[in-house]
Amino acid sequence: MIVHLRQPTREVSFDGSLTVTALLGKLDINRETVLVIRNGTLVPGDERLGADDVIEIRPVVSGG
Amino acid sequence: MKCRVCRGPAVIDLRRHNANFCAEHFVKFCRDQTAKAIKDHDMLGPDDRVLVAVSGGKDSLAVWDILGALGYSVDGLYVGLGIGEYSDASAEAARAFADQRGLKLIEVDLVDTYGYDIPTGSKAAKRAPCSACGMSKRHVFDEQARAGGYDALVTGHNLDDEAAVLFGNVLRWQTPYLGRQRPVLEAGDGFPGRSSR
Numbered sequence: 001m002i003v004h005l006r007q008p009t010r011e012v013s014f015d016g017s018l019t020v021t022a023l024l025g026k027l028d029i030n031r032e033t034v035l036v037i038r039n040g041t042l043v044p045g046d047e048r049l050g051a052d053d054v055i056e057i058r059p060v061v062s063g064g
Numbered sequence: 065m066k067c068r069v070c071r072g073p074a075v076i077d078l079r080r081h082n083a084n085f086c087a088e089h090f091v092k093f094c095r096d097q098t099a100k101a102i103k104d105h106d107m108l109g110p111d112d113r114v115l116v117a118v119s120g121g122k123d124s125l126a127v128w129d130i131l132g133a134l135g136y137s138v139d140g141l142y143v144g145l146g147i148g149e150y151s152d153a154s155a156e157a158a159r160a161f162a163d164q165r166g167l168k169l170i171e172v173d174l175v176d177t178y179g180y181d182i183p184t185g186s187k188a189a190k191r192a193p194c195s196a197c198g199m200s201k202r203h204v205f206d207e208q209a210r211a212g213g214y215d216a217l218v219t220g221h222n223l224d225d226e227a228a229v230l231f232g233n234v235l236r237w238q239t240p241y242l243g244r245q246r247p248v249l250e251a252g253d254g255f256p257g258r259s260s261r
Contacts, residue, residue: 031079032079032080033224035076042075042087043075044065044074044075044076044077044084045077046065046077047065060122061222061224
């Protein structure tokens with residue numbers, strides 16, 4: 001799967017399928033600081049993401 | 065995960081509330097939480113004319129949307145800060161939001177109205193850009209709220225940012241800033257009805 005991240009903007013890819021929680025664990029991102037979006041739709045922590053999915057991880061805390 | 069309300073598929077899980085929601089019931093949850101905060105802190109009266117200061121970002125546009133849904137008479141105020149592409153994109157987001165919902169958006173451009181933008185204003189005043197920006201916005205908020213006869217001015221923030229500001233002010237022992245970081249700032253001299261956040 002291809003994962004788009006912000007702050008800074010970057011793109012990473014993972015092989016196979018993962019849950020949202022597992023993906024965030026691999027990226028060392030706190031679950032409560034981001035929204036995870038698949039094909040324009042929010043997905044919760046236990047959702048399984050497919051190998052072909054395009055994922056966006058959007059921060060919800062500006063930090064400013 | 066299933067929605068706590070309707071047991072349909074959830075789109076978001078909120079650990080703080082130990083709850084999951086579908087899109088429809090998440091929106092309702094946000095509106096209910098806002099209504100409760102308004103009541104608990106006596107922020108707004110039902111007939112108040114409200115002005116929401118919007119940056120074009122999600123926090124302020126969300127509070128504008130929610131207040132409208134709760135039945136308040138609410139207009140938006142956008143301040144053009146002259147910070148390059150950031151300001152252009154922010155203004156576009158605020159305008160698109162207002163247009164889509166048929167809402168009134170008041171726009172004040174610092175360069176057009178006062179002859180300076182934040183980068184030049186901060187240098188002239190020898191203040192950090194954040195300080196010049198905050199003071200400029202506050203002045204425009206007060207001026208526009210008074211000129212338009214609004215009863216309250218509202219700003220939208222997320223709790224994480226409020227917590228970060230509170231933590232920073234405690235560490236630096238900024239008592240004046242600590243004193244004003246409250247849900248409601250009452251009216252004062254030169255200040256509109258009240259300010260709710």
